[in-house]
Structures are given as C-alpha cells and as structure tokens.
Amino acid sequence: MEQFIYYLKxxxxxxxxxxxxxxxxxxxxxxGLGVFFANATFYYQLNSDPLPQxxxxxxxxxxxxxxxxxxxxCRTPRVLSYSNVQKLSQSGIPTQxxxxxxxxxxxxxxxxxxxxxxxxxxxxxxFFSLFDVPLLHxxxxxxxxxxxxxxxxxxxxxxxxxxxxxxxxxLLLDDRHVTxxxxxxxxxxxxxxxxxxxxxHLSDADxxxxxxxxxxxxxxxxxxxxxxxxxxxxxxxxxxxxxGALHQLQYWVQLDTAAQQQAYRQFMHNLVQDEKAAGRHxxxxxxxxxxxxxxxxxxxxxxxxxxxxALVTLLFLLVCLFNASHLSLNRYLSNQYEFGLRxxxxxxxxxxxxxMLADVLLMALFTIGGALLTGYAGIKLMTELLPANRxxxxxxxxxxxxxxxxxxxxxxLVTLYPSLRASFGTLNQQLKE
Amino acid sequence: xxxxxxxxxxxxxxxxxxLLLLQLAMTLALLLNSVLLAQQTHKQLNQPTGMDLDNxxxxxxxxxxxxxxxxxxxxxxxxxxxNAVSALPDVVxxxxxxxxxxxxxxxxxxxxxxxxxxxxxxxxxxxYFVSKEFFxxxxxxxxxxxxxxxxxxLDNPVRPDVVITQSLAKQLFADKSAIGQQLNRGRLAAVxxxxxxxxxxxxxxxxxxxxxxxxxxDWGYSILLRVTPGRAGAVRQQLDQVLRQVEPNIEIxxxxxLAEQHQRLYRNEYGLAMLLTILSALMLLVTMVSSYSSxxxxxxxxxQEIGIKxxxxxxxxxxxxxxxxxxWLCTLVGALFGVVLALLLNxxxxxxxxxxxxxxxxxxxxxxxxLLCVTLATWYPAAIATRISPASATKAL
Numbered sequence: 162m163e164q165f166i167y168y169l170k171x172x173x174x175x176x177x178x179x180x181x182x183x184x185x186x187x188x189x190x191x192x193g194l195g196v197f198f199a200n201a202t203f204y205y206q207l208n209s210d211p212l213p214q215x216x217x218x219x220x221x222x223x224x225x226x227x228x229x230x231x232x233x234x235c236r237t238p239r240v241l242s243y244s245n246v247q248k249l250s251q252s253g254i255p256t257q258x259x260x261x262x263x264x265x266x267x268x269x270x271x272x273x274x275x276x277x278x279x280x281x282x283x284x285x286x287x288f289f290s291l292f293d294v295p296l297l298h299x300x301x302x303x304x305x306x307x308x309x310x311x312x313x314x315x316x317x318x319x320x321x322x323x324x325x326x327x328x329x330x331x332l333l334l335d336d337r338h339v340t341x342x343x344x345x346x347x348x349x350x351x352x353x354x355x356x357x358x359x360x361x362h363l364s365d366a367d368x369x370x371x372x373x374x375x376x377x378x379x380x381x382x383x384x385x386x387x388x389x390x391x392x393x394x395x396x397x398x399x400x401x402x403x404x405g406a407l408h409q410l411q412y413w414v415q416l417d418t419a420a421q422q423q424a425y426r427q428f429m430h431n432l433v434q435d436e437k438a439a440g441r442h443x444x445x446x447x448x449x450x451x452x453x454x455x456x457x458x459x460x461x462x463x464x465x466x467x468x469x470x471a472l473v474t475l476l477f478l479l480v481c482l483f484n485a486s487h488l489s490l491n492r493y494l495s496n497q498y499e500f501g502l503r504x505x506x507x508x509x510x511x512x513x514x515x516x517m518l519a520d521v522l523l524m525a526l527f528t529i530g531g532a533l534l535t536g537y538a539g540i541k542l543m544t545e546l547l548p549a550n551r552x553x554x555x556x557x558x559x560x561x562x563x564x565x566x567x568x569x570x571x572x573x574l575v576t577l578y579p580s581l582r583a584s585f586g587t588l589n590q591q592l593k594e
Numbered sequence: 595x596x597x598x599x600x601x602x603x604x605x606x607x608x609x610x611x612x613l614l615l616l617q618l619a620m621t622l623a624l625l626l627n628s629v630l631l632a633q634q635t636h637k638q639l640n641q642p643t644g645m646d647l648d649n650x651x652x653x654x655x656x657x658x659x660x661x662x663x664x665x666x667x668x669x670x671x672x673x674x675x676x677n678a679v680s681a682l683p684d685v686v687x688x689x690x691x692x693x694x695x696x697x698x699x700x701x702x703x704x705x706x707x708x709x710x711x712x713x714x715x716x717x718x719x720x721x722y723f724v725s726k727e728f729f730x731x732x733x734x735x736x737x738x739x740x741x742x743x744x745x746x747x748l749d750n751p752v753r754p755d756v757v758i759t760q761s762l763a764k765q766l767f768a769d770k771s772a773i774g775q776q777l778n779r780g781r782l783a784a785v786x787x788x789x790x791x792x793x794x795x796x797x798x799x800x801x802x803x804x805x806x807x808x809x810x811x812d813w814g815y816s817i818l819l820r821v822t823p824g825r826a827g828a829v830r831q832q833l834d835q836v837l838r839q840v841e842p843n844i845e846i847x848x849x850x851x852l853a854e855q856h857q858r859l860y861r862n863e864y865g866l867a868m869l870l871t872i873l874s875a876l877m878l879l880v881t882m883v884s885s886y887s888s889x890x891x892x893x894x895x896x897x898q899e900i901g902i903k904x905x906x907x908x909x910x911x912x913x914x915x916x917x918x919x920x921x922w923l924c925t926l927v928g929a930l931f932g933v934v935l936a937l938l939l940n941x942x943x944x945x946x947x948x949x950x951x952x953x954x955x956x957x958x959x960x961x962x963x964x965l966l967c968v969t970l971a972t973w974y975p976a977a978i979a980t981r982i983s984p985a986s987a988t989k990a991l
Contacts, residue, residue, distance in 0.1 A: 182887065189880055196873065265812075267658045267845075276658040278845055335660045359699075382812045396810050466866045468946040473624060476939070477873055480620045484884045487613040491891040542872070546865030578609070 168519035179492060186488045187527045190571060193481025194528060195535020198564050200474045202540055203467050205560060206553035210454060211350045212293065218417050219291065219453040222249055222429060226436055227390045228406050230443040237447045239358050239460065240386050240408040243377065252428040254421055255414035259288040260373055262409050263356065264381035266335045268369065270321060277320065282367035283376030291413055292355055299328035299343030307374035310342040317368045318344045337379060351552055355413060357456040359385050363549050377402060383409035426450055466547055485575045493579035517580035525572040532568055600923050610888060611924065617884055618928025618964065621877045623935035626960050627943060628870035630950055635867040638860050644789035645695065645732055647853035649823050651830050652694050654847040655837065656814035662843060669807050671841055676725060678840045679817060682832055684825035689728035692808035694816040696855045699794040705802050707766060708776040714766055720791040722803040723748065731820045732789055739773040739784035742805040754806045755783035761799040780804065793859060814847060826851050882971035885921055889972040893917065893979035905984035917976035918969060925968045929961045
C-alpha cells in the first residue's frame, strides 16, 4: 500500500510538472467519453426491453381484412376494426388478450371545477396483467363488458383528490358520470411498446383507463390513428363503428409456447380464408403476428436521429482517443529522461509499469468526473434539441458501471503505448537524451 | 524547402503522424457530413410554402365540454369565436378549419375522379373543412373557377363543392380544364395556388378544401388569422383572453405563427443538424489542440536542428514557413483520407437518415476551413520556435 501511495505521489508530481498537456489530455478524453455517453444513454434506454420476462410471449396480430381490393399499397393496416378484434378474440388460444386505443378527454370531480385534460387508454381487463401493471387500491374490472368505471393512475388521483385511496369516488369524464374502481401504483413502461404505432412508444403513460365497450359507447375516437375503409360515419362509433370498417384498435395476445403461437397463426390463416370465401374481403391475405420486441422496427419507429448520432459520437470518441494518445505520447517522451534515470538506479520495467498503472488510475478518476459532467450537459442539450426522446434521458446503474469501465479502458489505452515506449527504450539512448 | 524533406520529417515520427492523420481524416469526414445535413435542413426550412408564414397566426383549441362539441352548439361557438377575433385590430381575415396547414399528418384521404379511381387515385390528400375566409387568410390565388361563397354541411345530400391546389389539379387533369369535374369528394369549383399541407403526404402541395363546418372536433380545430404585417406579436397576445371571454370552456393548445409551426415541423432535422454542428466545432477544437501540441513538442525536440539551420543562414521566416508547411502537408494528406472516409460515413448515415450525397465543391471548402484552423493552432508554437538563437541551440554540439 505504501508503495502504491508512493506511485500516486510520483504521478501527481508528474502532473504538476507539466499541468497543461495533462489537463488537455483529460479534457479531450472527458469530452469524447461524455458526448458518447450522452448519446449512449438515449440509445440504451430506447432499445431496452421493458418486459424482459415475457416480451417474447406477447404478440401483435394484424389482418388484411378490409373491404377493398388493394392495388398499390397492400400493406396490412396497422390498426384493426372492432369486428376484426371480435373475430380474433374467438380462438381461445391466447393465455390473455386485450384490445386498446387511446383518446383525449377532460376530467373533473364536479361541474364547478376546471376540467383536467387527460389521456385515456381505452382497453380491456387483461391489459393490466398482460403488461404487469401494479395496482395500489381497488381491483380491475371483472370482465370486458361496458361499465361506467375508470382506473386512475396514482398521479391523476393525487392531482384530483390530493390522495390515492379514492376507490368508489365519482368523477365527470367529459360530462358523464363515472366511478373509480381502482388506482394504479407508480408505473411507467418505457419504451411504451404496447402502443408503438406513430412513434407513440416514446410517449408518457396515459392518465386514466376506461373499458373498451364504454369507450365505444361514449363515442371516443382514437387520437393516434383512425382509418375508415367504407362509408362508416365515425361520429356513430357506438353503432356503425362496431360493424363498419373503421379501424382504430390495437390488439395484444399472450402466447406462452411455440405450440400456442403456431396454433394462433393457423387460426388467423383459417379466419382470413373463411372471410375471403364469404366475400367479405377481396385482398390477398397478408397476416402478421409481430413479437413485442420487434414491434418498433416493424412500424419503422426506430429513432433514426439517435442512430445517426450514435455513429458520429463513436467516431468522435475515436478521434478523442487518438488525440489523447498523441498528447500522452508527447508527455511521456518529454519525461523519457526520468524513466531512464529510474531504470539506471535499479527500477525494473515491471515497477515502471506499476507506476504507469497509478497514472491510469488517476487519469481514469479525472476522466470519469469530466465525462459525467460532459455527459450530463450533453443529455440536457439533446433533450432540448430532440425533445421527442426526453423520457429516455435517465441514467441507471448498468449505464454508470459501463461508463466507469469504458473510462478506465480508455485511460489505459491512452497511457499504454506511450509508457511502454518510454520504459522499453534503450537505456543508453534514454540517458543520452 | 523540399517536399521530400517535409515527408521525411513526418515519417521520422510515424506514430504521432499516423495519429494526427487519423484525427484529421475523421474530423473532415464528420465536418463534411454535418455541413451537408445543415444545408439540407436550411433548404427544407426555406422551401416555398405558398403562405406568408410570419403574418398568419394559428390557434389550436378544443371545447372542454361534450355539449359544445356537437352541432348546433359547435357551429354557434365557431361563429362567435370568429366574430370576436375578426374584430381585433390588425386582424385582416380570420377563418376556422378542421386542421392547420404545415402538419406532419392529420385528416387526409383519397382523391380521385368519380368512376376512375384505379387510374386517378391520389392517396393521403389532406382534407380541409373551413369557413369561406380561409382562402383570404392564406392569400390564395384563384387560378381556375370560383371559390364557394356559402358553407354547406357535409351531411347535406348535395356535397359541398371542392377546391384543390394547383399541383393536385395538374396531377389529376394534366393541362385540361378541371372546373365542373366530379371528384369523389364533390364537384370541383376552383383551383387555387399551392400551399404546404402535410409532410407525410405523397406531395406536400396536394390539398383539397371544402367550405363546410368540420364533421367533429374530437381532435380539436384551428383558427387561422391573417394579420397586418409586423403585428403578429401584438395580436397573439390578445387571443387567449378574447377567446376565453367568448367561451371559457375551451382548452387552447397553442397560439403560434405559421413560421413557428414550420420550424416545429422540421424540429428533429434542425436538432440533429445543431448537434452535428456542435460536435464538428468540438472536433475542430480537438484537432487544433492536437496540431498545437504536435508543433510545440516537435519544435522543442528539434531545437538543435533549428539552431543549426539558423546558424547556416536560414531566416526566421523560412523556419516559420517550414513548421507551418509540415502541418499543411499533414492536413492535406489527412484530408485526402478524410474525403474517402466522408463518403463512407455519408453512405452509413444514409441508411438511417435522409442525407444528400457529397458534391464537388463542398470538400474543397471544408479542407480550406480545416487548413485555416490548423494554421491558427500552429501559428503560436511556430512563432516561438523562430526565436531559438543559433548560439544557444548549437552550444550542445
């Protein structure tokens, strides 16, 4: 330990002797790592799996059940009609299944209060178990039938009532009376893969949850995508919306085994063939069963700006590494005489390498500090310039450990060649210089 | 000063030179692609929109009570709001619309000639349901036909007449007269000058407009105002209060000029171009530090050599030029590699974002900028090196 402290003291003396080249090396390395780390934060968070324990079991089925013969764009619609979902729900194969869409509304306790704008997830009972949504108070609807009941998030309950235990309380949702049946615990699924259409996976969780049948009865239109493929009047959602080709629903199924997945594919195939035979859709079948982990790339929703910037920041980190190595080499070559003198006085090459490790440790410490500061500033700047990704700016332990490791590796690489060259040169030549 | 000797000098310190060349090449590659992206964003932001963006104010709003979102209460609310904002000083014209121009996506659908869907269908054409002053707000020029003068309900058995923009008319009818033709949305009444509709559409200038109250306002609606030039700021300050006085049960999402709306439409491209510009500036800074340090260190190492040259009659100027020339040579060699690297980076970036290809003059301009930065960085250490006196440098011999 005493020896190690001695090595650290020697390193510090070396820094004090020529502080500017050392500071420049640290600065360049910190900036390179900080910029890389800022972008890596977004890249890591955007590509993380929010449900690692079951994301390979959740699937998004899509059918080309539309009442027209496609000529140019024959892609399967991204959203389903109410009748499509009814047909897909009849298989009995999935362990759990839930249809959903989102809408905007206004909530208040009574008519005298100012309305609170809310995002409503209109869905079915299995939504909460499919996506492991935690409940704080109350219970989820017992079935999928229409009921004037809502489930509130913890934040919405606190905003409205100032407390969370509000099960049984009455509310006005767009001037209609509803009762609170449950309150969710703090929950944020990021990225929000259950709604990946139109880049919605980058959005915050919804404020309240309403049964699907009630949403149709109350005539809520999707605020994300709503397409009509026939003469359905979308103002008549509760009637025509249930029978016509008004597509706005997303549907998720849980298929735990390969056999279940195969059976569901076969079911979809048979369903489409039967519908085609009955003359209810003229287009060629084009069924899709997309796994949750592939849903963002299927919808083309990957953040291309973050990907492009990742390539560039990697390049920048390389430039900074080369630059820092260059500065470091100059610094070590300037100190070559000192290395030669120490070797002449009996220090072995391995002892000089231990000295080098002390240098690496100090450099890594300074670099980590600088990189964290630069990374933090970089994240703030990126949030400002690319606000769509603002929810993905958090650091977690894995990321921090990765940064520490990367900083140590970079410091080691920057110091390795110069110190080897300084300590492995010819002793005579070193002393002569 | 011989080019051969300059190369020899660089090769005598291979590792340092290679590191420097790599940095310079990567810096140039990034710089070139950042400039390309910045140029593209600038071009997008300056493309013609067919509207006087600075003098049109957009209000996006929605009634907060369900009863105000259905007819006839909705139509009465729309008219009250229009009357109130039209009475404001400096408001030249005001109109409501189911949606604004300059959007990413929105309310859109197919447009085709009746009975010729297969041949003439144009998908994803924005559908505007507006009050009749809409055309005055946009200052649209009527190129064919006459604008509809009365609002007709979309539920009317005879559908309201349709107005389309010039680009869409050209696509549907080529150079033939279009007026009176029957489209799937109604009879064509007029063709107006182009304006920027939705970015996600096949052609941003394709638009179809009907003078009719919107079907519904579940997604909110827009009030658009043309104001006296230079008075947009003053008008927008009053809008919130005026609209809430007319009807307090509304949510106003935003009040902004169409210039701001346009900027927001390209916010991602702007953000990425800004980030790359900042990164390029950092890269140039890093390269300057590198050039400075390299020149400074090697001038120190070559004190004796410089002293001898000075003793043999070399002027301060020639020493100064020699040191700068070494850096210029290094920069030019690095830049050549950089152009190749820039092409590769350009292709890699094109896989994930929309970026134009490299053109002829840009690499030359960027190399000049890089040379300027390197010259600035090496100026001071090169000037210091010229102060080495022949006597002090040769005394060690």
